Amino acid sequence: MKLLVRNLSRLTTELQLQELLERYGKVQSCDLVLDKGTGASKGFGFVEMPSQGEAKAAVKSLNGLELDGNKIRVKKADAS
Template identity: 70%
Template sequence: MKLLIRNLNRATTEDQLKTLFLSYGSIQSCTLVLDKVTGASKGFGFVEMPDNGEAKKAMKSLNGTALDESIIRVKKAEDKASKE
């Protein structure tokens, strides 16, 4: 399951995000979305977890918690194809 993590502190790193989610299970991928010009974080990212049960537990537990002085929001990411 692919999770969208929003409201990240711009200083948060992929390693910090990965470490946070690893406590809930295995991670397939972890990506921060970066500005193409500056290379700075845009304040959101994605974590993919192969086990849906672990992903749901992480989403429920981490949504609304503090990370680097920001209250993060975690939800299931929508597929690009379903938006069109």
């Protein structure tokens, strides 16, 4: 299941995001979206978790969590 993680602090790293989600299960991929010009975080990213149950547990536990001073929002990414 692919998750969208929004409202991340610009200081949060891809590794931090991956480690946070790994508390709930296996993470297949983790991609922080970066500005092409500056290389700085745009404040959101995508995480792919192969187990739907683990992904749902991560959404339930992490949505609204304060991370690096921001309340993050975690939800299932829209299929595109």
